[in-house]
Amino acid sequence: MNPPIIETKDVWKIYGSNGVAVEAVRGIDLAVQAGEFCALVGPSGSGKSSLLHLLGAMDTPSRGEVIFAGRLLAQLSDAQRTDLRAREIGFIFQTFNLLPMLTVWENVEIALRLGGVPLAERKQRASALLAQVGLQERARHLPSSLSGGERQRVAIARALANRPRLLLADEPTGNLDSQNGTDIMKMLRVIAEGGQTVVMVTHDFRAASYADRVILLRDGRLRGETHLEGAPDMQQTVERLFQLGL
Amino acid sequence: MLTHALLGLLRCQPMHGYDLKHALEQALGGNREVNFGQIYTTLGRMERDGWVQVAERSEDGRGKKTYEITSLGQQELTRWLSEIAEKPAPLNDAFFSKLLVQRIAGEGSPQVMIAAQRRAYLQQLHAVTVLAADPRLDPVTRLLADGAALHLQADLHWLDLCEERLAAPVND
Amino acid sequence: MLIDLALKYIWRRRGRALLTIFAVAVMVQLHILANSVLSTYRQDIQRQLAAFAGKVLVQRLPEDTPEGAASGNFVNAHSSLDLATADALLDLPGLDAQASSAVLLAPLARSPMPDTTPALLLVGITPGRETAYLGVFQSAAGALTLPDAHSAILGAGAAEHFAAQPGAQITLLGQAFTVAGVLEAAPSLFNNAVLIPLETAQALLGREETVSAVILTAAQVEDMPGLQAQLAAQYPALQAATNEEMLRSAGTLMSQLDSLSSAITATAVGVGVVIIMIVVVQAVLEQRREIGTLRAIGAHHWRIYSLVLSEALVQSLLGAVLALPIAVLILRLAVGWDKFTTLLPTWLESIGLAALIGVLASLLPAWQAVHINPLEALRYE
Numbered sequence: 001m002n003p004p005i006i007e008t009k010d011v012w013k014i015y016g017s018n019g020v021a022v023e024a025v026r027g028i029d030l031a032v033q034a035g036e037f038c039a040l041v042g043p044s045g046s047g048k049s050s051l052l053h054l055l056g057a058m059d060t061p062s063r064g065e066v067i068f069a070g071r072l073l074a075q076l077s078d079a080q081r082t083d084l085r086a087r088e089i090g091f092i093f094q095t096f097n098l099l100p101m102l103t104v105w106e107n108v109e110i111a112l113r114l115g116g117v118p119l120a121e122r123k124q125r126a127s128a129l130l131a132q133v134g135l136q137e138r139a140r141h142l143p144s145s146l147s148g149g150e151r152q153r154v155a156i157a158r159a160l161a162n163r164p165r166l167l168l169a170d171e172p173t174g175n176l177d178s179q180n181g182t183d184i185m186k187m188l189r190v191i192a193e194g195g196q197t198v199v200m201v202t203h204d205f206r207a208a209s210y211a212d213r214v215i216l217l218r219d220g221r222l223r224g225e226t227h228l229e230g231a232p233d234m235q236q237t238v239e240r241l242f243q244l245g246l
Numbered sequence: 247m248l249t250h251a252l253l254g255l256l257r258c259q260p261m262h263g264y265d266l267k268h269a270l271e272q273a274l275g276g277n278r279e280v281n282f283g284q285i286y287t288t289l290g291r292m293e294r295d296g297w298v299q300v301a302e303r304s305e306d307g308r309g310k311k312t313y314e315i316t317s318l319g320q321q322e323l324t325r326w327l328s329e330i331a332e333k334p335a336p337l338n339d340a341f342f343s344k345l346l347v348q349r350i351a352g353e354g355s356p357q358v359m360i361a362a363q364r365r366a367y368l369q370q371l372h373a374v375t376v377l378a379a380d381p382r383l384d385p386v387t388r389l390l391a392d393g394a395a396l397h398l399q400a401d402l403h404w405l406d407l408c409e410e411r412l413a414a415p416v417n418d
Numbered sequence: 419m420l421i422d423l424a425l426k427y428i429w430r431r432r433g434r435a436l437l438t439i440f441a442v443a444v445m446v447q448l449h450i451l452a453n454s455v456l457s458t459y460r461q462d463i464q465r466q467l468a469a470f471a472g473k474v475l476v477q478r479l480p481e482d483t484p485e486g487a488a489s490g491n492f493v494n495a496h497s498s499l500d501l502a503t504a505d506a507l508l509d510l511p512g513l514d515a516q517a518s519s520a521v522l523l524a525p526l527a528r529s530p531m532p533d534t535t536p537a538l539l540l541v542g543i544t545p546g547r548e549t550a551y552l553g554v555f556q557s558a559a560g561a562l563t564l565p566d567a568h569s570a571i572l573g574a575g576a577a578e579h580f581a582a583q584p585g586a587q588i589t590l591l592g593q594a595f596t597v598a599g600v601l602e603a604a605p606s607l608f609n610n611a612v613l614i615p616l617e618t619a620q621a622l623l624g625r626e627e628t629v630s631a632v633i634l635t636a637a638q639v640e641d642m643p644g645l646q647a648q649l650a651a652q653y654p655a656l657q658a659a660t661n662e663e664m665l666r667s668a669g670t671l672m673s674q675l676d677s678l679s680s681a682i683t684a685t686a687v688g689v690g691v692v693i694i695m696i697v698v699v700q701a702v703l704e705q706r707r708e709i710g711t712l713r714a715i716g717a718h719h720w721r722i723y724s725l726v727l728s729e730a731l732v733q734s735l736l737g738a739v740l741a742l743p744i745a746v747l748i749l750r751l752a753v754g755w756d757k758f759t760t761l762l763p764t765w766l767e768s769i770g771l772a773a774l775i776g777v778l779a780s781l782l783p784a785w786q787a788v789h790i791n792p793l794e795a796l797r798y799e
Contacts, residue, residue, distance in 0.1 A: 058714060058793055079718060086716020097711040097796060101426040110423070114716045158715065178392070182379035205402045206395060209372035216406070223409070224357070226365045232373030241374070241390045242278045 003070055004031035005166055005197050006055050011064035013050045013220075024050035026220035027064070032199055034165070037192035039208035040201045042217030048201040049170055051217070055199060056089050056168045057081040069165060086114045090159030094171035096151040098143040098158070105130060105139040108157045115162035129157040133187065149180030156187060160196075167191065169200040173207045185210040248280075248288050253297060253315060253323040260301045260314035263289060275384035289313060297322055345408060360409045364402065371398040420712075420721055424728035427705060435733055438697045442737025442775065445686040445693070446768045447745040452682040453764045454745070456675045463668050466605035469553045470661035472639045473517075476507055476649065477631035478656050492536050495523045498628045499656075507632045507653070512645060517635035519547035522619045524630075526590070526612065527579075535606040538576055540590065542619025542629070550633045552601065555608055560584025560599030567618050570595040574602060575609035590614065591622045687775055690734065694779035698730050702783045702790075709787055710795025719788045726784040731776035738772030741765070 013025035024047040032038050042048045053059040054066050057073055066073045068084065076084070085091070098107050108129050112122040130136045133153040143151055152172060159167055169188065173181030181204070189210050192198045200211065208214050215225040255261060255269050263285055270280050292298045297319030302312040315323070341363050348354050377383060378391035428435045477497035499507075504520040521543050525536030543551050545564040548571060552562055561584075562571055570590070572582060577600040580588045586597045590612065601608055620626045636642045642660065649658045702709070709722055742765045749761075 053793055082713070082716055082718050084716075085714065091714055093796065095796070097707070097714070099423070099708050099711065101423065101430055101708075106422075110420075110712075111715055114712075114721070179379060182375060185375075186379075205368065205371055205399045206375045209368045209375060214368060218406075218410070224361055226361060226368060228365065228368055228372065232369055232376065234373060234377065237370070237373040237377060237391075238277050238387065241377075241387065241394055242274065 002034060004067075005034045005069055006199070007031040007067040008051075008054065008061075009065045009067070011051075011054060011061045011066055013047070013054060013059070014062040023220055025054065025061070028220075028222055030215070030222065032166075032197060034197050035192070035195050037189065037198045037210070037212045038200070039211035039214045040199065040217055041203065041205065041208045041214055043203055045219075046217040047220035048203075048217050050220075052168055052170050052199065052201045055166075056091060057084045058091075086111075086116070087162045088165050090162070090164040090167045092152070092155050092159050092167070092169040092172045094174040096143070096148075096155045096175070098151055098154055100143055103140050103142055104135060104146070104154050107143065107154055108161055111158045111161035117162070125161070129161055130154075132160070133157045147180070148176050149183055152176060152180070152184050153187065156184070156191075160191070165197060167196055167198045169198065171202055171204075172200060173202065173204055178206070181207060248284065249292060249297075250323060250326050252285070252288060252292065253319055253326075256298060256313055256315040257320065257323060260312050262304075262310050262312045264310075266313075273386075275386035277384075277387055292319070341405075342408075345412060349412070356412050357409070360405055364405050367398050367402050367405065371395055371402070374398065420717075420725040421728045424725050424732060427701060427725075428729060428732055431701065431704075434697060438693060438733050439736045439740060441693045442690050442734050442772065443740035443744055445690040445775075446738045446741035446772055447748065449683045449686040449771060450741055450745040450761055450764045450768055451748060452679050453767075454749075454761050456679045457764070460672055460675055462605045463672065466607050467661045467668060469555065469605065469608065472636055472642060473550075473553070473661065474634045474636075474642075474645060474649065475631055475659045476634060476653070476656050477659070478503075492523075492525050492529075492539075494630060495525055495536075497523075497630045497657075499631060500628055503653075503656075504629050504632050507634065507649075510634065510645065510648060512637055512641045514635045514637045516547060517550045517553075518633060519544040519550035520616060520629040520632045521551060522616055522623065522625060522629050524619070524623055529606075535610055537610055538579060538612060539607070539610050540619060540623075541611045541613045542616040542623075543613055545615050548613060550635060551611070551613065552608065555604045556602050558600045558602040560597065562599045562601070564613065564615050565598060566596075567615050568593065568595050569598040569614070571599045571601065571611075571613040572597055573604065573609040573611040574600060575606070576612050577601075593618070593622055683771070687771060687778075690737070690772070690775040691779045694730050694734055694775060695782055697733070698726060698779060698783040699786065701729060702726060702787045705787075706790055706795050709790050710792040713790065714792040714796060722788045722790075723780075723784045726787050727777065727780040730780035730783070731773065734772040734776035734779065735769065737775075738765075738769045741768060 008028050008030045010027050010029060011025060012023065012027055015022045015024055026047070028051060030051075040048045040051065050059070054061050055068075057066075057068065057076070060074065068088070073081065073084075099110065102110060105126055108126040109122050112125055117125065127136065127139065130139055133156055135150060135153055135157070138146060138150060138154075143154065146154070152175075167188075172184050172188065176184060185207050188198055188200065192212070198211075200207070202208055209228065212229060213225060213227050216223040251270055251273070252266055255266055255273075261269065263282070266289075267280050267282055267285055270285075271278065274280075289298065293300070293313070295318075296316055298313045299316050300311045301314040304310040304312075341359075344359060345356060348356055348359060374391040374394040378388050378395055380388070383391075475494075476499070477494060478499050479493060479497050499520070501520075508515075508518055508520065521541055523542075524540040525538070526540050527536060527538035529535060529537050541551055543564075548562055548564065552571075556562075558574060560571075564571065570588065572580065572588075577583070577597075580586070580597075582588050582597045582600075584597050584599055588595050588597060595614060601611075603609065616629065620629075634645065636645050646658060646660060649656065709725075712722065712725075742761065745761060745765070
């Protein structure tokens, strides 16, 4: 078996506020293999976002280790962790977090800039990324003129900009209606099927059902996991739906 | 429900059995074939109860009957529509029964059962979510799929509760 | 670099940015104004002193200079020498006789500033020895000699005052004079001078027996120390001012001018830094979430610093650019100044000053910006 792309070993995150310690993550062991589409599911307060921030080199654990592609994150400098976020880890947020002053195209371009891509290549790649998420027509629009679903697609294009090895999504459908939410999940599914590792955090079982591997979290601990494989039998599903009292 | 579906269709215009089958299948979004014999049996019973009557019998020797709704039938349709729909008993859950029996018999593991059930629910949820979001499908099918998805999500949350309360380690 | 983003942020709060730029412009123009005016003033003093090179002004000042006399504070006008002493002085050996003369000085119009040359200065001088006073300066029109008792040579400023050209008639103390020549533009001591024959001046002022001072010019510059020593030995009661001594006393004035201009510049920089700092600190607070996002998606500290620095620099540099027209306008409207070319070096210097303002002002907000925790910045809507 290949080494996991991201791995945690007995990782803890304890927030201290006014003498009260809050244990958000309590000793989690997790290993995600390259190419997996993994959903961390839990109610709010289960520590899933804290865990995602630890995986994404955005935060440092209170105890334990986070290992990204064989590199111990705790041994990296702040600048090296920043580089990691720029080039090897893509982030998708619940609230999209696009830069409101920049156009759709510029929002993608700036990620390439942070990844150190030269200007000529940036131009061509930003357009290609927008085409990939079906937004080439909206390139010159500001995020404020886009629907939630479109904004999240821009965020996905931005997250994919530097071809990261790991894509992290924090409640990507949390601010979307069900139709847009499903579109985003389909897109993440396609990305995962293209060989990209995706780790998503959600409290929504509908979103989680798109993953290969669903890991349940509660009170900062893992509570079992489920592997889902194979496409569902649609014909059978339709028939079951019409088991009405006819 | 078939009875009242037929009453509803006949309320619009008199129809013979074959038309009724087609109209009903169309209303269901073309997802399901309705048994022709079942329609005739039901029509016969409704005629006996005085809810429908034969309006016309064709002359071509095969004797195809065209039915129309009676005032009694109209009253029944109105009554049925205004009546509150009853749900199956909320506790009539097949999986919960299994969990109860598991506890009584002390055989097998609730954790394993819950994990397997969760996997099945998640797969079903994925299937209905995909259906509900498929723009090529008719609105009736998508609406039903959305309904099923909501039920399955409730079931998954309920599984979490079952796990927390029934399958939690007892060593503390 | 994130300069494009900085420009967009400035554009987003353009009203505030405009006010900031204007405030910086006012500060920078204060520096331009003070430095241009003071440096012009300084040059005037230096040229005046240079015109006295190789000369000695011998005078006898009263023990205590009368305060607030009609003559203003132009102390040289209070000096008085009797004619015998004046003649004796002019007979000293080693002099350039053509460039040495007794003079009678009398202010005709006061200067608005104390201790400076009167706005109009009557200079009585022996005809034929005009260069004793005029020195190296050339004629702008007409001749720089006094042909008769009622002729006059005007400095450029004096000519402007009388609106007179060579050949014109002017009236001084009730006496008509014909203008013989007009001097080129020169320091105020010459610019404001009206030269008339010494005897005419003595008669007009009722001072037939005295003169104000004697201007002695050494035939050779190297004779100067000898001349000074001789004066000190033979005439201990008289004051002999060479340009070196004048330089010394002018040096005090000039260093005061320098401190004044430094103080104004420091104030301009200080206030400019504070204005920009307030605006950029506020901007960083408003951009907290966006800076958090940039950090989260991999922006290094230096990029965040460049963003904040760009915002500060753009505003301070635009302020410096805008300062020039403001300075021109103020000088023109307030003092009718037209020597705008003298502003250019100061203005170019002020661009550098604005860059300094920008860099200093960005330090605190940049420190705040790079310490934004992306998790905290993104947590709240």
